[in-house]
Amino acid sequence: MxxxxxxxxxxxxxxxxxxxxxxxxxxxxxxxxxxxxxxxxYVPLRTFWLQRNLYPLPSAPLVLRLGFLPDITPFYDPVKGIEPHRETQAYLNAFDQMDHALLAGSPASDLRQRQVALTDQMIDDNPFLASGGSGTLEKIKNRLRERADQDSAKQSAELLLGDDWLRRQPWSEERLFWQQQVLPLVATNYWRSIDENGRPTxxxxxxxxxxxxxxxxxxxxxxxxxxxxxxxxxxxxxxxxxxxxxxxxxxxxxxxxxxxxxxxxxxxxxxxxMEPLRAVISRAVVALLAVELFEVLALQLMDGAQGLIRSSQWPQRIRRLRSHQSVSINDERELVELLRIWGPLLLNEVGPRLAPQFQAVLAHALQQTLQSMVVPPGLRQLQLLMEVEQQLTQQLASGMVDSVMELSRGAGARLQRRDNRQIDLLRDCVDRFWDELAEALESGPVLERSQQLVCALLEELKLTYLAQINRTGIDALIRELDQLTVPPATAAENQPMGAEASGPASTPRDQSP
The missing domain is CATH 1.20.120 (Four Helix Bundle (Hemerythrin (Met), subunit A))
Known part of the structure; x- marks a missing residue:
C-alpha cells in the first residue's frame, strides 16, 4: 500500500x-x-475598530459589544493618514458643551440652537461623502425622524432640542438617545490626507x-x-x-x-x-484535468487515425511497412524477430493444445461433405452406415490434424534455430505480404469499404468510450486514489477486544533517511 x-x-x-x-x-x-x-x-473596518460593536444581522438591531478589544484607532490612524473631520468633530465638541450645560441645570438655549444649526449644516453638506460613508448620514436622519415622528430630519432635530420636548423628556434620559444612536455614527466620520501623487496617505x-x-x-x-x-x-x-x-x-x-x-x-x-490540505484541494482538480486532457488526446489520436485511414495514400503507407523502407533505431528487424519468437510458441505449444478442437471442427466438416456428396439420400437413414461414416471422419480428421501438428512442431523447431537464411526468408515473406496487401487494396473495391468500416469503428469508439469516461467522472478516480493513499486500518483495530493476531507482526519500514 x-x-x-x-x-x-x-x-x-x-x-x-x-x-x-x-x-x-x-x-x-x-x-x-x-x-x-x-x-x-483596516480602512473598511475602521468603524468596527472604533466602536468594537459587531452587527450579526445588519437589518436587525442586534449588537454584540466587544468591549474587551482595545481601541487601536488612535495608534493606527496616523499610519493610514486618517484625521478627525473638522465639521463632524466640531459637531461633537458643540454637543459636549451643550450636554455639560444642560446637566448643570442651565437652559442653554443658545447652545441648543447652535446644535440645531450644526445638524442642519451636516445634513446639507454631507461630510461623510469624503470617507465613503454616505449611508451613515442616512442612518442619522432616519433615527432623528423615528425619534421625533416627523417627516423631515431638520424639523426632527429642532423639535428634539426644543423647549417643549425637553420639558416633557428630561435631558438625563434624552441624552441617551443622542449618545447611543446619533453621536457614535457621527464619530465614525474621518478625513484622510493625500500624498504628492494624489493617492491616500x-x-x-x-x-x-x-x-x-x-x-x-x-x-x-x-x-x-x-x-x-x-x-x-x-x-x-x-x-x-x-x-x-x-x-x-x-x-x-x-x-x-x-x-x-x-x-x-x-x-x-x-x-x-500543509501537504494533507494541498492534497485534498488539488486531487479533485488534478483528476478533472486528467480526464479532460485524456479526452482531448484520445479524440485527437482518433481523429488523426481517421484522417490517415481516409487518405488515398493508405496503400502506399502500407507498402512502406516493408523492412527495407521502414525506419529502424537499430539493426534488428522487430517484426521479423517477433515472427521468429511467436512462430515456435504458436506451433509448438498453442497449436498442439488446440488439437482436439481442430479435430472436432475438421471431422464435422468432413462429415457434412460425405453426407452431401458420397452417401445417397436414401441410405442416410441406416444407423450402421452413419456410425461407420462418423468413425471414418473422425479417423480422417485425427490423422490430418496429427500430420499438421507434426509439421507445425517441426517448423517450430526449425524457427527456434538461429539461421540467417531463415531470417531472410521471413523478411521476404513479410515484405511480400505488405506488397500483396497494398496491391489488393489498390486494384479491388476493398479499399473504400475498408476505410468506411474502420472510420465507423473509430467513430463508435469516440461516442462510446469517451462518453464512458464522462459517466465514470471524477468520483471513481478519487475513490481509487483514496484506496492507494489512505493507509488501511491496523490489525489491532480490526480485531475484537482480547483477540491476538495470528502470525508474526509486520514491522513498518522506517522512511527516514
Missing amino acids: VRPRWHLRSSTGSNRLGHHWDQFVALWAALNLLWVCFDIT DQFWRIDLLLFQSVFLADILLRAARLRRRLPGLSWGDALLRRWTDLPLLLPFWRWLRLIPVVERLQTSGLVN
Missing part, C-alpha cells in the same frame, strides 16, 4: 542554525502576512520595509548562497531566479500574494504540514 507523503518522516537536516533561522523567518513572514491582512481591511510601506522586507531580502540572498554552494556552476542570477516564489515578499503592491511564499516557508521549515 502506498503511503501518503505527509505520513513520511521529515528530516530537519544537519545544520541546526540554518534550520532555526528558517523557522524564525517563516514565523516572521506569517506575522507579516497577518499584519498585511489587517492593514488591507499610507505609511505602511515604511514599516514594512524596515522591519520585514529587509529580513526577507537577507533570507533570499542567504538561500541563493546556499544554492550556489550546492551547485557551484550556478550564477547569482539563476540562483535568485529559482527563488521566484519569494518575489511577493518584496513587492510593495499586491501584498496578498505573500500568502504563497509564507505557506511554502511554513511547510519547508517543518512548522506546519
